[in-house]
Amino acid sequence: MLTYHFNHELGIPMYEYLYQCIKNDIIQQKLQANEKLPSKRVFAKHLQVSLITIENAYNQLLIEGYIYSIEKKGYFVNSIEYPEIPTQTVPTILEKPQIQYFIDLRTNSISLSNFPFSVWSKLTRQVLNSQNSELLIRAHQQGCLELREAICEHLHAFSGMNVSPSQIVIGAGTEYLYNIVIQLLGRDQHYALENPGHRSIAKVYQLNNVHYQYISLDHDGLNIDELKKSQAQIVHISPAHHYPTGISMPIQRRLEILKWATQQHTYIIEDDYDSEFRLRGKPLSTLYQIDQNERVIYLNTFSKTLAPSFRMSYMVLPPHLVQLYHNKFAFSACSVSSFEQIILAEFMKQGYFEKHINRMRNSYKMIRDELLTQLQQSVIHQDINITEENAGLHFLLHYHSSLSDVAIIEKAHNIGLNIATLSQFYEQPFESQTLVVNYSGLSLNDIQLAVNLLIQLLSRQ
Template identity: 45%
Template sequence: MLTYDLTQQPGIPLYEALYRCIRQDILTGTLPPQTRLPSKRALAEHLHLSVITVESAYRQLEAEGYLITRPRRGFFVCPVERIPPAVPQTAPALSPPPEPVWQLDLTANRVDGSRFPAGTWARLTRQVLSEGDAFFSPTPNQGLPALRQAIAQDLRDFRGMSVSPEQIVVGAGAEYLYLLLAQLLGSSAPFAVEDPGYPKIRKVYTRCGVDCRPVPLDPQGVDPAALAASGAGVVHLSPSHHYPTGIITPIARRQALLRWAETTGGIIIEDDYDSEFRFTGRPLPTLQSIDHRERVIYLNTFSQTISPALRVGFMVLPPRMLTRYRREMDVYACTVPALEQHVLARFLSSGAYEQHLSRMRKEYRQRRAAVLEAFRTSPFAGRITLFEQGAGLHFLLRLDTRQPDAELDRRARALGVKLGFLASYAAVPRPEHAHTLVINYAGLTPQALPEAMERLSAVFSELP
């Protein structure tokens, strides 16, 4: 007779507990094939259960193929594959080990959350929620029409770009848009990427199966001759303010890149990273705005201007590519939640975004001036050369030393300082990348500067 302690499985119905016990015995071979099970009444009396409970367990086992009923004979075990005995295994870690607590981290730009108009965002969120179930409705796969309209208006007002909302595709951050572009364009031609450049671009394209070819930069950005020599049919670049070198591509070079695209049938992906933060002169025109042959795909996000946690980016496709995009990529739903799209659309169209951006430009202009002054008057000022273009939230610092980057990194880590090296951004590191640091200054408040300079002085002291 089958004997089970069903009290060992609290929180589930008795019939399911009995079903699990019998199923386990069948799978482990304790109940071999063709074994006749006790009658429902006999098992119920033995286990002090109701007949209905036993019948429910038997019927579930029969429905799943573990038992078979033979008329006037009862329930019999069906042949099934036995499960191998469980081998204890160590579960993989769910997350990487925690990062050290850095006393000074110059590798990441942290958006200043204290400056964000949280009250305005909350008010707009309540407004959307109070207006019924509009945000519950599915959004088009290119994004909410109201958001695309607001983005098109913002691009027209502040970047001089004449685009229609139909050209805009909204997605959950830059990486997702890279994935879409890899699928849309990657099967036809290799991609050229800037070297050095933002490593994640190269990694995402490569993991999508794209033939990714690094192209070295000269002082004006991507060299069209080197681009042509790479054999690429698509190039991903940041002409307005390159990360991490800070290079700004002049108009003559931009025109040369457009000629490359026109004569070869190539495509340019213009990544307009942090172009909103230009502190001297007028904003530079985008490549897209001077492209008359529909060869440029424009890409940007709200990561720097609002928050990377918002996970909203967008790209502007040339009109001639829309039919292909809608035909080949219509299987993907928009990856940005509808509520965030509704709120962001109102944040843009109400003028709140423009006001916020104006405040942040002023804040970062002052912070940049204070940081540069601190470096220029630091104890190690005679050993450094700064390279910056009056734009963006980072600049380069070249250190006069014979010490290799690995040793400099070791010294810094021992003192709780995290440094970013230009060579680590290169697919093919070159000698001119050595001893050059990428300084991300957005997280350096004026109050933190004295301590930061002290720590850097300790890192740089007594270097050969």
């Protein structure tokens, strides 16, 4: 007779414990195929449990196929062929330990003191207390209407763009929206990328198995002659502030690229990732704004304006692509939770977003100015040259060194400094003798240490 000792400290129902015991004996072949199990009444009396406990355990084993029953004969162990247990254990994949740096001048980040925690907490409570039914329903495929309307108002106020909420698609990060664009326009298209540029964009295209090529830059941005000679049908550019060179594309080059797209019936993906933080003069007009032929797909993100942890970006589709989007993605829901979208919508509608951008712009300008001042007053000031410091949250630091770019990065890591060289963003690396300095994560208190580490990095001793 099967005998099991019940452990009441496990915190699970008795029938579930019994079911687990019998199942384990079947899997370990302690109970053989077609072996008869005790009758329910006899088993209950033997184990000193209720009949319902035995019935529930047997019923669960029946449902899962471990046993079968024959009317008026009882319950029997099923014949089950188990796969052979592998002799080798599955290798454990160890994550690389995250390196801790004294100063990070590479990663897009934000100082803790700059995030509006109190306002965000207040709005979170307001949204929860409102008991808005939209918090609990399936999100619209393009995102919550409330947030799309707020984005429309922001784009009109900030850059003069006139768009409809029906044109906006909200997604969990810009990389996610890149994937959506590829699925929307087709994997059979030929894409073009700026060289240099973010390597993550090329990774998205590689994973989608699409053809792409790099187009080099000149002093005005994307080389139009090279673009015309290419096989590109879709080109990805950041005309307001190219990363990492910092180039702002002049109006003539913008019009030339728009003319190319119109004549070729192709599309331009405009990545306007940090236009809110132009530190001198007015924001530049977007390519979307001056496009008269619906050739531009506009992308922007809240990761720069709020924090990298906000995996929330949006794109503005040309009107004629909206129906195609609906046809292809009608089955899907928005990839960002309604809860986060509604809080952000309130943040924008109540004027906090505009105030936050203005405050951040002033803060970044103060940090940049202090960082540049200390560099110009440092012992290496004659050996460096700063360019492209007036737009966005990074600048280029040109230097003279006998070390290769690879050696400079290795030296930087050894002294606790995370930074990138310009050459790392090119398709074919070369000796750039240029650092890309991202100061978005610095506070005023960090600047002295950052300058000291840069001096140590670039010192000729």
